[in-house]
Amino acid sequence: MASLAFEKALTETAAGVERTLDHLLPRPQGPEARVIEAMRYGALNGGKRFRAFLAHQGAKLFAMDDERSLRLAAAIECVHAYSLVHDDLPCMDDDDMRRGKPSVHRAFDEATAVLAGDALLTLAFEILADPATHEDARVRADLVLGLSRAAGALGMVGGQMIDMASAGEDLAIGPLTRMHQLKTGALIAFSCEGGAILGHASPSARQALHAYAHDLGLAYQIADDLLDEAGDSAALGKTAGKDKSQGKATFLTILGEERARAQASLLADQAVAHLEMFDDRADILREAASFVINRRA
Amino acid sequence: MASLAFEKALTETAAGVERTLDHLLPRPQGPEARVIEAMRYGALNGGKRFRAFLAHQGAKLFAMDDERSLRLAAAIECVHAYSLVHDDLPCMDDDDMRRGKPSVHRAFDEATAVLAGDALLTLAFEILADPATHEDARVRADLVLGLSRAAGALGMVGGQMIDMASAGEDLAIGPLTRMHQLKTGALIAFSCEGGAILGHASPSARQALHAYAHDLGLAYQIADDLLDEAGDSAALGKTAGKDKSQGKATFLTILGEERARAQASLLADQAVAHLEMFDDRADILREAASFVINRRA
Numbered sequence: 001m002a003s004l005a006f007e008k009a010l011t012e013t014a015a016g017v018e019r020t021l022d023h024l025l026p027r028p029q030g031p032e033a034r035v036i037e038a039m040r041y042g043a044l045n046g047g048k049r050f051r052a053f054l055a056h057q058g059a060k061l062f063a064m065d066d067e068r069s070l071r072l073a074a075a076i077e078c079v080h081a082y083s084l085v086h087d088d089l090p091c092m093d094d095d096d097m098r099r100g101k102p103s104v105h106r107a108f109d110e111a112t113a114v115l116a117g118d119a120l121l122t123l124a125f126e127i128l129a130d131p132a133t134h135e136d137a138r139v140r141a142d143l144v145l146g147l148s149r150a151a152g153a154l155g156m157v158g159g160q161m162i163d164m165a166s167a168g169e170d171l172a173i174g175p176l177t178r179m180h181q182l183k184t185g186a187l188i189a190f191s192c193e194g195g196a197i198l199g200h201a202s203p204s205a206r207q208a209l210h211a212y213a214h215d216l217g218l219a220y221q222i223a224d225d226l227l228d229e230a231g232d233s234a235a236l237g238k239t240a241g242k243d244k245s246q247g248k249a250t251f252l253t254i255l256g257e258e259r260a261r262a263q264a265s266l267l268a269d270q271a272v273a274h275l276e277m278f279d280d281r282a283d284i285l286r287e288a289a290s291f292v293i294n295r296r297a
Numbered sequence: 298m299a300s301l302a303f304e305k306a307l308t309e310t311a312a313g314v315e316r317t318l319d320h321l322l323p324r325p326q327g328p329e330a331r332v333i334e335a336m337r338y339g340a341l342n343g344g345k346r347f348r349a350f351l352a353h354q355g356a357k358l359f360a361m362d363d364e365r366s367l368r369l370a371a372a373i374e375c376v377h378a379y380s381l382v383h384d385d386l387p388c389m390d391d392d393d394m395r396r397g398k399p400s401v402h403r404a405f406d407e408a409t410a411v412l413a414g415d416a417l418l419t420l421a422f423e424i425l426a427d428p429a430t431h432e433d434a435r436v437r438a439d440l441v442l443g444l445s446r447a448a449g450a451l452g453m454v455g456g457q458m459i460d461m462a463s464a465g466e467d468l469a470i471g472p473l474t475r476m477h478q479l480k481t482g483a484l485i486a487f488s489c490e491g492g493a494i495l496g497h498a499s500p501s502a503r504q505a506l507h508a509y510a511h512d513l514g515l516a517y518q519i520a521d522d523l524l525d526e527a528g529d530s531a532a533l534g535k536t537a538g539k540d541k542s543q544g545k546a547t548f549l550t551i552l553g554e555e556r557a558r559a560q561a562s563l564l565a566d567q568a569v570a571h572l573e574m575f576d577d578r579a580d581i582l583r584e585a586a587s588f589v590i591n592r593r594a
Binding site: 166 | 408411414435439
């Protein structure tokens with residue numbers, strides 16, 4: 001069971017980042033309104049906002065104010081939303097549903113979905129480079145650099161490419177792990193590290209948060225595979241059991257349920273160990289590790 | 298006829314930016330090699346590199362060294378290349394050929410083309426945010442901000458959305474002009490202005506270059522419409538007469554050939570007038586204006 005403080009922090013960040021996104025996304029008007037509506041539809045969807053939570057909590061460790069850390073969180077959620085919009089396309093994972101609603105290319109059309117994804121990715125960098133995110137331009141440039149590396153060909157895009165290219169192939173545990181580290185791990189790691197960059201953290205603190213989020217991201221993915229197997233589509237808001245039906249290798253198919261659970265638990269412990277240098281202000285991040293492996297959706 | 302100095306500058310910048318892109322693009326390796334090959338295929342294609350030329354010449358006015366200004370030029374060409382890769386997709390303009398070769402989704406596949414475009418867009422921001430582009434972080438953050446605005450929903454993406462949404466519709470001259478200002482004008486304007494940002498130009502010099510490129514970009518588009526009507530597909534490297542066959546409004550269909558030519562010429566003169574504050578170092582940019590309206594491909 002998650003503590004009340006943890007639940008409250010999670011809910012408050014989700015509400016805060018939703019508000020911030022609503023404020024930062026352009027308003028639909030003019031003949032280009034359609035793509036802006038699609039951006040808003042794809043980004044303002046009441047997701048769990050787990051990456052936003054990590055960025056916000058990471059920044060809190062260095063006493064950053066909410067306004068700035070929610071801008072960072074919003075930029076990260078724009079990149080996450082863009083990746084879902086593009087991954088759902090018919091030529092990619094061909095998913096008609098996302099969080100219980102038609103995916104963007106179903107609610108609009110394919111061209112609009114491609115463009116809305118492009119614009120969300122672009123907006124993320126615009127948010128970070130804006131002086132409102134931090135008065136120190138070096139912080140802004142460092143955030144852009146970190147996010148672009150997490151998102152690019154050696155990050156999320158590379159991971160999705162491997163995932164697509166290995167459909168029907170039996171990936172071994174090593175390549176499967178690397179695929180997930182690129183596809184989802186890189187952005188999760190940047191989320192925490194971004195909070196540290198925003199907070200002018202020391203290199204060692206920044207490195208510790210990166211290592212924490214790295215292990216956490218992998219635990220998150222294993223838990224995802226377990227949920228996908230056990231889960232019902234309604235709770236997940238997407239088609240459950242899809243990886244299995246597509247014959248994709250998952251941590252579950254490779255390790256079996258018992259070893260997969262043990263591995264997720266080990267990674268969560270490992271993640272927490274990286275937080276040793278922080279005092280009780282990191283308790284929420286410690287709790288996030290057990291939340292990740294025990295979540296139901 | 299373009300002067301030898303102009304031809305030389307154009308050729309040298311094109312070669313320099315091709316070299317810089319080759320250096321900055323990742324090398325194909327690992328299981329994600331396919332998307333990197335597609336990025337390189339889409340970006341290293343020996344295009345005219347007109348945007349790179351503007352950025353390079355803009356930066357030269359402020360005595361920036363080639364290495365930095367070619368990094369800026371490469372980032373801009375990454376964004377241009379990404380937009381072509383995505384615009385050519387079947388769900389967008391459905392173009393099978395680009396510069397005389399199969400477009401990326403034909404040479405690879407649709408999913409890889411979506412991902413390669415995503416990665417090229419992301420790489421542009423990574424290049425600009427890297428300390429190698431400028432030691433002053435404020436310059437780097439300003440470049441990211443300017444490029445993201447030119448590329449986003451109120452720039453290139455918005456323009457492409459309007460272009461898609463108005464297929465089969467008779468746009469009036471006002472909306473058509475705005476569509477092109479967003480779709481191609483915003484990046485052309487940023488190209489020149491980016492050189493000024495890189496060179497720590499005064500606000501008035503920066504504004505002058507922005508205004509120059511704004512008018513130049515529109516002249517470029519009108520010339521494009523004239524070429525599309527007159528041109529043969531071989532010289533253009535793409536399907537000529539496509540706009541006409543799709544019943545799209547162009548400057549040519551609205552204004553007629555004579556008035557379209559007069560308008561392009563007027564805009565080119567207007568562009569040159571904005572360069573008054575610069576001495577003869579801006580002569581190449583002055584010549585670019587007549588090059589744009591007299592080009593054959």
